[in-house]
Amino acid sequence: MTRLLRFHCGLLAALLLVPLGCRREARPFDPEGLAGLKVNPPIPKPAFVLSTTEGKAFDFRRDTEGYVTLLFVGYTHCPDVCPVHLANIAASLRKLGPEVRNRVKVVFVTADPDRDTAPVLRSWLDRFDPSFIGLRGDVAVVHRLLADMRLGTPIKEPGANDTTYTIGHSSVVVAFTPDNLAHVIYPFGIRQADWARDLVRLTGTRSG
């Protein structure tokens, strides 16, 4: 009798916990306590297709589905923000275990496709991490993408000659979680230790 009662209590407890567990799975990502800036309402993952450095079409929504995706728009001749951001992300990813690394995709979209040819972009990204995805294509697509995310439009600033111009662009890295929303963005100034801590949280892994 006691054994039967215990069985029924256990069954009841299990039945009560299943919906709780399901609700926990469905609970939206909570960006509280992250080093990045909270975005409210979250930015939906944009849909666009650009070319990879290997010349293949990259459907951003489809090809990053299920991953934590760090999207950054910059250019390889950037003297300050772009290389520092990418170097810090790469350094923190190197320190984290494969359980985190394998759940993160870093996508760099060039705002300067004229100078950033596929080989230039590839060799530049390889300096940070060969797994970083480099995308290039029509500037109009890039501008629309930034406008959709309310990140402004890159501005070409003339240099000493036609090839030494700089591009003023947003210094924000947008972090999309597997729910295809960006709850948090990372302005310039985020440090390697912050990236490491946040990537563990964003991927939902317990340890790095």
Next chain:
Amino acid sequence: MTWWCSATGNAWSWTWQAYPGVWLFVALLGAGYLRLCRQPIPGPRPGARRCLWWGGAGLVAVWLALDWPVGALGAGYLASAHTLSYILLSLVAPPLLLLGVPAGRIRALLARPAGRVCLRFLARPPVALCLYTVVLLLTHVPDVVDSAMPSQLGAFAVDLAWLVAGLAMWWPVMAPQPDVLQLSRPLKMLYLFVGTLPAIVPSAFLTFADYPLYAVYELAPRVFPDFTAQQDQQVAGLAMKIVGDLPIWLAFGIIFFRWAREEQRQAPPPVHPSVAKPR
């Protein structure tokens, strides 16, 4: 106009930049030193030329540490250059500057009550070491570096603190005896050995930290694209201990060999067996 090297956040350029504040500082230091060497002083005044040579070398070390490119790189781009500045200001320039100060000038300073109290107080090894250690540790705390280096005044304060702490650290060893204190040669060597220990703390943190410690260098535009912030910090940590200890061990060696030579000179000549008295 930028007067003193500080962290600007701009991309590094190998184009020379003027820092008039550095020149003014070195010029004032040089003028003071020259006055020290030339001013008539009571008693014998040996080594006016020595004063100029050593003092000149010390001033060159100060200037190299503060001016472009080492000073500028150290203020806002590379932790390794920051460490080089520290080594030059705390461990290279002070012994050179002190070597050149004529003993008579120090005697003259000791004749004044305030000078006597100050110089004798600083000549106490625990006092000098404490001052040096506190400055060394404090100026390498990440929050201190990150808040000081972006401002010209903050960067100047750090540089000045390093120079003053270095002068204090070297004073018990370089002060002419017996005017200031009677520290025997073995005690000087012991003091120098203890002087190598404080740097172990920041050096270990810099070398073995998992992540870059200083935001100012981590977020600075890279000077060399393939030289990461972490590698730069590790070079800084290793340089602090290995390169930074060199002047101290050099002084240690000089004192040791002088001591050994003096001991040899004072020892009675060995008795030749042929002249030894038969028992």
